[in-house]
Amino acid sequence: MGLFEAAGSRVIESPAGTAKLDRAPERNEGGRDKPTERWLVHLAWVVDAFGALVPVGVLCAVTRQPQPVLTAVLAGLSWLAVGTSKNRYTRDEVGSGDAVKPALRDWLTMLGVLAVVCVAVRVEVSLKVCVVALLPCLALSVVRRRLVHRYLLAMRRRAQALRRVLIVGEAGAVDVVLAELAHRTDHEYVVVGSCLVGEEITDSALPVPARLASDGAAPEGTLEGETVLRCAAELDADLVFVAPGRQLSAARVRRLAWALHDGGRNLAILPGLIDVSQHRVRLAKAAGLTVMHIDPAARRGLPVLLKQATDRLGALLLLVLFAPVFAAVAAAIRLTSAGPVFYWQIRIGRDLMPFRMWKFRTMVVTADRMRAALEAANENDGAMFKIRRDPRVTRVGRLLRRFSLDELPQLFNVLAGHMSLVGPRPPLPEEVERYDGTEVRRLSVKPGLTGLWQVSGRSDLTWDETVALDLSYVDNWSYGSDIGVLVRTVRAVVDGRGAY
Structure with a gap:
C-alpha cells in the first residue's frame, strides 16, 4: 500500500490494482523551479501583459482617447503589478485550478489601481472605455489559468512537472x-523517501535514509536539521513534508524549519486534515500560536438561496426544453415493452426523509420481484446494487441508461423540492439500513439529479470511492462547485462511461 519511488518511476498502488508511470519525475537543483514551470510562469507574464496592453491601446486609439499608448502601458503594468503583489506568478499559483474568483478579484483591484495611477500622471481617459477595454484581459486570464491547470494535470499523470518530497x-x-x-495522480507530489521519527516500522516500501530520535531523546541544536537536509540531498527532494505527532513537538518542528530554510529547502506542514476544501480554511494568530479555523459547509445564507432558486428555475426550464424528448422516450417505451412508461421507487432523501422518486421505466415490469434472485450477482462492493448486464433491463432501457435519459423525470422531484440538481444519489431504504455513521452523513443534504458520482465514473466506482465523493461534496459544497458539476455532467452523459 502506498505511493513510492521505484527505479525512478512514479508508482501508484491502490485497491483497483497497480499502475506504473514509466517516466521519471524531473529533477531540479537546490529546490529551484523546474524548467517547465519557469516557462509557464514566463508565459503567464506575457499573456497577462499583452492581454491588458493591446485591447486598451486599440480601443483607446479607435475612440480617440488622449495618450492611448501611455494608457495601454499603464494598464499592462497595473495588471502585472496586482498579479505580482498577490503572488499569481509563482509555481504554486500559476497552475492553480481556481480560475474565476482570483482573476475577478485581481481585475477589480486593478481597476482601482489604474484609476489612481491615471489621476497621478494626469491621463484623462473615459471610464466606460477603459472598463470595456479591460474585459478581454479578465477573460484571457481565466482561460490561461484553466489551460495551464489542465496542461499540468496531463503532465503530472505522465509523471512530469512533479515535486520530489x-x-x-x-x-x-x-x-x-x-x-x-x-x-x-492529479497532484504534484511524488514521495521519494521518509525520515522516520522513532523506531516503528512503516508499511511502505519507501527508502528510509535516516531516523530521528524520539521526542524524549531528541538532541538540541541543528543536528536533526542536518540529518533531514542530508536525506533531502541524497534523494534530491526539493520539498519536505512534516507530519507532527506525539514524538514531533512544536518546538522540534520549529528548529527543523530553521535548519531547512537555512539549507535552501522548502517546508510544508501536514495538519492531519483530510478532504477539507481550501475555501473553508482560515489562519489566525493567538499568543504566538498559528490557529487554523475550519469553517462548516454552507447550510444557510445567500449561497443556499441561490442553489434553491437555480434548482427550481433550472428544473422548470429543462422540463420545457426536454418536452419533445419526454414524448419520444415515452413512445419508445410504450411501443417496445409491456407496462407503464414511468416507474417510481421510494428513496431516502435529506435527513432520512423518504420520498417517491420518478424515472422512465427501463426494466421489465417484474424487475423488483426478480432482484432477490440476482443478489448473488451484485457487482458493487457496498450497499448499492448494480449489475453491468442486468437481465431485467429492456433494449430501450439500455439506451436510456447509456445517456441517462431515464433520469429526466426526476426534474419533477427537483421542482417539488425533494431533490436538487446536484447532490449525492438518493439511496433505497434497504441500502440505508446497512449504512454506518459515516455513510449516513451523505443524507445531510438533498440528493441530486447529478453529482460528483455521476461525473467521476458512476457505477465503475467502488463503494468506498462513491462514499468519499459524496462526503467531499457534503463537507465542501459551494455554489460554484455545483455549477462546475453541471457543466461536467454534459460531458459525462455524452461519454456514457459507467452507465448501466
Missing part, C-alpha cells in the same frame, strides 16, 4: 500520508 514523521503518520496521496 521527503516526509518527516512517525511511521503511522507517514503511512496515512502515503495512502491519501495514492488515491489520485
